[in-house]
Amino acid sequence: MPNKRYAFRPLQELQSLQGSSRTKRSKPRGGLGEGLDSECTPTSSCIQLWSPPHKQLKNTSKGKENEDGQFVLGRRSRRRKESSAGLSWDHLxxxxxxxxxxxxxxxxxxxxxxxxxxxxxxxxxxxxWSSVDLEGLVHAGPALQQVLKIGVSRLRCPRCCVEELRLADAGPLPVTHMDLSSSIIPTPALEGVLRRCTLLQCVSLEGLQLSDSIMASLASNPGLLQLNLSGCSGFSAAPLGAMLRSCSSVTQLNVSWCHFTADHVKSVVDNVTPAVTRLNLSGYRESLSLDDVKVLVDRCPHIQTLDLSDCTLLTAESFPVLKQLPSLQHLSLSRCYHIHMAALTDVGRTFPSLALLDVFGLGQDAHLPGLKKQMPHIGVNSRPFSGVARPTPAGRLPGTPADRAMWGGRCRLRFRL
Known part of the structure; x- marks a missing residue:
């Protein structure tokens, strides 16, 4: 039991009593319990008096909600850092x-x-990149490879140099219009491109070295409408005929001045689609005969434009055969030297629907005024160049700017030097 001397005494008295007891304290008697009873143990009230004061929270929030003295914990959304220039491109x-x-x-x-x-x-x-014009690009290989991988649909790349193309991992190409006229491109690279094309509608491969594989690739385009193979070589007669049979929708075909034999010419005449309306078979001096013309007229009665220039085996006897074409509007017989100028005087009556007649090289220039006078409704020698299936209109005057149109339309993206 605690000493009654210390009970219920103020702190000052306790402190003075403790100071005096230090001098008068005697050695404790008895055991351990008596020693503990003699210790001065502070009461709970003393502990409360000596406990350190509680720290008060500082009101660090500065806002309208704290103006009345009542603390309120408010959470505000973080403000976005606004661009000094206004709306950012990243927000579009x-x-x-x-x-x-x-x-x-x-x-x-x-x-x-x-x-x-x-x-x-x-x-x-x-x-x-739906339509791209790369004319004028010297080394067009990398650019051509890139636009093909992107998925160009209208591609104009004439008179360009292509060293190689790597399209091993490329899938089907959505190209519908392709102009590679007079370009330098390896035959294997061209095979790799055309092998993946099945949607072609208009194609110009003028002056290129082709192959039988390319003919088979063209045959897989049933929607082909215009095909220009003028001046091409490197393919056989049988694949050519198979391609013409498969492409039954072709309306314009230009196979002039190719490295053809008589078998090639016969393959064209026997297999060209009856739907063709414009046909260029010029340049076959010793290969195209009157019998071929007869087969052609019977097979293709809807021809409107026919170019048989430089076919020296033809004579005036071909006029009654050609008369069976009721829709014939443009006839080219330039440099068919076995046709005399005198036989041309009846052309106006023989072909009532004829509007254009090209007879370059058949007579002297002095005879042309009289011929034009006899046929005032027919334009004589007004088209020096053939435009059958060609992507760019021919016959531009010297000094005029180059026409970069392709089958009646221009490409949106154009390479400029």
Whole structure:
């Protein structure tokens, strides 16, 4: 039991008593319990008096909710850092950015693709590269490979040099219009491109070295409408005939001045589709005969434009045969030297629907005024170049700017030097 001397005494008295007890304290008697009873143990009230004061929370929140003195914990959303220039490009949707990129030129579109990954993805979107003109590009291999992988549908690449093309992993190509006229391109590379084309509608391979494999690839395009193979070589007669049978929708066909034998000419005449309306078979001096013309007229009665220039085996006897074409409007017999100028005077009556007649080289220029006078409704020698199945209109005057149209339309992206 605690000493009654210390019970219920104030703190000051306890402290003075403790000081006096230090001098008068005697050695404790008895055991351990007596020693503990003699210790001065503070009461709970003393502990409360000596406990350190509680720290008060400082009101660090500065706002209207604390103006009345009552503390309120308020949470505010973090403000976004606004751009000093206004609306950021990153906030624009892809559709709007594509509309902006649609107005850029080809070179600028390539520069924009280096800004960031998103702009690169948008800059090479297929909708921006639907039609591309690469004329004038010296080494067109890398650019041609890139646009083919993107998915170009209208491709104009005439008179270009292509060293190689790597399209081993490429799938089907959505190309519908392709102009590779007078380009330098390896035959295996061209085979790799055409092997993946099944949607072709208009194709110009003028002056290229082809192969039987290319003929088989062209045959897999049932929607082909215009085909220009002028000046081509390297393929056999049988694959040519098979291709013409498969492409039954062709309306314009140009196979002039190819490295043809009599078998090639016969393959064309026997297999060309009856739907053809414009046909160019010029340049076969010793290969195209009157019998071939008869087969052709019987097979293709809807021909409107027929070019048989430089076929020296033809004579005036071909006029009664050609008369069986009721829709014939343009006839070319230039340099068919076995046809005399006197036989041309009755052409106006023989072909009532004829509007254009080309007879370059058949007579002297002095005879042309009289011939034109006899046929005032027919334009004589007004078309020095044939435009059958060719992508770009022929017959431009010297000094006029080059026409970069392709089958009646221009490409949106154009390479410029």
């Amino acid at each position: 949707p892809d559709e709007l950015l594509l509309r902006v990129l649609l107005h850029l030129r080809l070179q600028d579109l390539v520069r924009v693709s280096a800004v960031c990954m998103r702009w690169r993805r948008l800059a090479f979107d297929r909708c921006l």
